[in-house]
Amino acid sequence: MTDNPNDLKPGFADPIAGSQDAFRGLLAAMSYPGSIHRVHLPEGHPAPLSAATAAVLLTLTDGETPLWLDEQADQGAVRAYVAFHSGAPVVDDLATARFAAIAAPRTMPALDRFAPGDPAYPDRSATLILQIEDLEGGETVTLTGPGIETTRTVAPKGLPADFWAQWDRNRMLFPCGVDVILTTGDSLMALPRTVHAEQEG
Amino acid sequence: MNAETQNSARDHTNNPAPDHTNDPAHDPGYNFAYLDEQTKRMIRRGLLKALAIPGYQVPFGSREMPLPYGWGTGGIQVTASVIGADDTLKVIDQGADDTTNAVSIRKFFRRVTGVKTTEKTAEATVIQTRHRIPEAPLREGQILVYQVPIPEPLRWLERRESESRKMHAYAEYGAMHVQLYESIARFGRITTTYDYPVKVADRYLMSPSPTPKFDNPKMHMNPAIQLFGAGREKRLYAVPPYTRVESLAFEDHPFEVQEWDDACALCGDDKSFLDEVVVDDAGTRMFMCSDSDHCRDRRAAGHRGGAEGAAAEALAAMTGGTDDGSNKDRAEDWAKDREAAQ
Numbered sequence: 001m002t003d004n005p006n007d008l009k010p011g012f013a014d015p016i017a018g019s020q021d022a023f024r025g026l027l028a029a030m031s032y033p034g035s036i037h038r039v040h041l042p043e044g045h046p047a048p049l050s051a052a053t054a055a056v057l058l059t060l061t062d063g064e065t066p067l068w069l070d071e072q073a074d075q076g077a078v079r080a081y082v083a084f085h086s087g088a089p090v091v092d093d094l095a096t097a098r099f100a101a102i103a104a105p106r107t108m109p110a111l112d113r114f115a116p117g118d119p120a121y122p123d124r125s126a127t128l129i130l131q132i133e134d135l136e137g138g139e140t141v142t143l144t145g146p147g148i149e150t151t152r153t154v155a156p157k158g159l160p161a162d163f164w165a166q167w168d169r170n171r172m173l174f175p176c177g178v179d180v181i182l183t184t185g186d187s188l189m190a191l192p193r194t195v196h197a198e199q200e201g
Numbered sequence: 202m203n204a205e206t207q208n209s210a211r212d213h214t215n216n217p218a219p220d221h222t223n224d225p226a227h228d229p230g231y232n233f234a235y236l237d238e239q240t241k242r243m244i245r246r247g248l249l250k251a252l253a254i255p256g257y258q259v260p261f262g263s264r265e266m267p268l269p270y271g272w273g274t275g276g277i278q279v280t281a282s283v284i285g286a287d288d289t290l291k292v293i294d295q296g297a298d299d300t301t302n303a304v305s306i307r308k309f310f311r312r313v314t315g316v317k318t319t320e321k322t323a324e325a326t327v328i329q330t331r332h333r334i335p336e337a338p339l340r341e342g343q344i345l346v347y348q349v350p351i352p353e354p355l356r357w358l359e360r361r362e363s364e365s366r367k368m369h370a371y372a373e374y375g376a377m378h379v380q381l382y383e384s385i386a387r388f389g390r391i392t393t394t395y396d397y398p399v400k401v402a403d404r405y406l407m408s409p410s411p412t413p414k415f416d417n418p419k420m421h422m423n424p425a426i427q428l429f430g431a432g433r434e435k436r437l438y439a440v441p442p443y444t445r446v447e448s449l450a451f452e453d454h455p456f457e458v459q460e461w462d463d464a465c466a467l468c469g470d471d472k473s474f475l476d477e478v479v480v481d482d483a484g485t486r487m488f489m490c491s492d493s494d495h496c497r498d499r500r501a502a503g504h505r506g507g508a509e510g511a512a513a514e515a516l517a518a519m520t521g522g523t524d525d526g527s528n529k530d531r532a533e534d535w536a537k538d539r540e541a542a543q
């Protein structure tokens with residue numbers, strides 16, 4: 001934890017309008033899986049978080065949502081930012097986290113180590129924020145499922161090597177399973193647990 | 202790839218973030234959209250999970266609202282959690298924008314958000330509704346918020362929430378099919394005309410409560426985002442865009458929607474959902490579109506129905522377009538008819 005208050009980055013310039021706007025981006029992202037949405041967080045955010053990752057944390061987390069940070073995200077400035085703006089308790093046990101901010105997804109723990117919810121309460125599952133290299137330019141994957149009229153092609157870059165195989169297993173847990181938000185810079189896309197992904201080739 | 206989807210999905214966040222603080226129309230005595238930020242955050246988290254688990258009822262900590270239960274407090278909380286200063290809000294009740302309930306909710310949101318309101322389906326970005334899905338097709342990005350009194354489709358079979366939750370957990374919906382089939386055995390048809398249960402994304406049984414089954418097919422593969430809020434029962438649920446929504450049916454008794462032998466007396470539409478209304482002191486009854494915006498649109502495009510003279514004027518007055526609540530009586534008649542039909 002940092003002791004220097006000068007390290008504390010501001011949140012939304014207007015917390016009410018800022019989180020409403022970011023939420024609408026998230027709502028559209030979760031409704032139309034694989035579509036890309038921008039968030040507005042011009043006031044700065046603590047390294048190594050991207051603007052979009054910081055905006056999601058400010059918008060969705062609070063004292064009721066245990067948060068897990070991967071090693072790269074677990075910096076003093078990030079903890080200070082979360083403590084001041086969100087109040088989410090940072091937890092060591094990833095199975096108890098409702099949200100996870102992951103700055104180095106290539107080396108992240110397997111998806112099945114996070115809470116998938118239970119069949120009676122599948123909403124009690126983790127939402128994972130994966131900060132990746134780029135939302136475009138990676139290996140092409142074709143998505144189908146609720147929110148997608150026919151198919152949608154995405155190419156996120158910087159996911160774990162076996163991510164889509166893990167994703168397949170996650171989807172088999174339905175109605176349980178984790179939901180994923182991919183972020184780069186000020187942009188994000190969502191993969192709700194219902195999404196079926198087909199790798200090319 | 203669906204280029205259109207991609208583009209429209211990107212559009213809304215390309216504008217700068219709205220600034221609510223300088224919004225002169227928003228009553229500064231209230232937090233924007235009335236709810237406190239922690240409550241909005243809880244509802245927002247719930248809505249994202251609801252979209253990720255289509256048709257599943259997410260429990261939430263419903264708040265007291267300045268309107269009594271029965272006035273759509275669940276829908277109001279959902280709308281309050283999604284709405285922003287740039288939105289254009291439409292509120293409908295029994296298909297009309299000028300019933301007492303719709304007028305009150307619209308006034309409430311104008312006061313606590315300052316947003317623009319409209320009666321035109323095409324202009325609205327957020328539509329809160331109690332009984333109908335608009336006749337005009339919805340588009341991507343539009344949000345339809347349903348006010349739900351009774352979210353649990355298994356309620357009539359199983360009163361214990363712990364039991365119905367188990368039935369949902371393991372998709373044990375046989376009893377529901379049996380109940381519907383008993384209706385066929387007794388009456389030769391399924392008598393449920395409102396709140397007719399649907400299966401969402403081939404998994405969860407969901408209540409479209411309290412819309413007429415006429416509207417069920419509109420939920421299927423709809424491009425818009427459909428969100429449901431039940432205030433008293435403290436549940437949120439959702440149908441994402443482009444999601445399969447099937448009304449329960451049987452091979453020998455397929456799902457059928459209501460049909461009318463008449464057409465709308467004002468615009469001549471024989472495909473829309475019709476209300477039977479009394480147009481004069483002599484008790485003359487006529488049919489007209491339940492969706493008043495749809496009916497006005499058709500008349501503006503030159504369509505005409507069978508009503509003439511005073512009857513046509515009386516009917517047209519009922520489709521109003523004002524905030525004076527003149528449609529209240531008609532709405533109450535409609536509600537009584539609806540209860541009698543159930």
Ligand SMILES: [Zn+2]
Nearest residue numbers: 465468490496
């Ligand atoms: Zn009409």
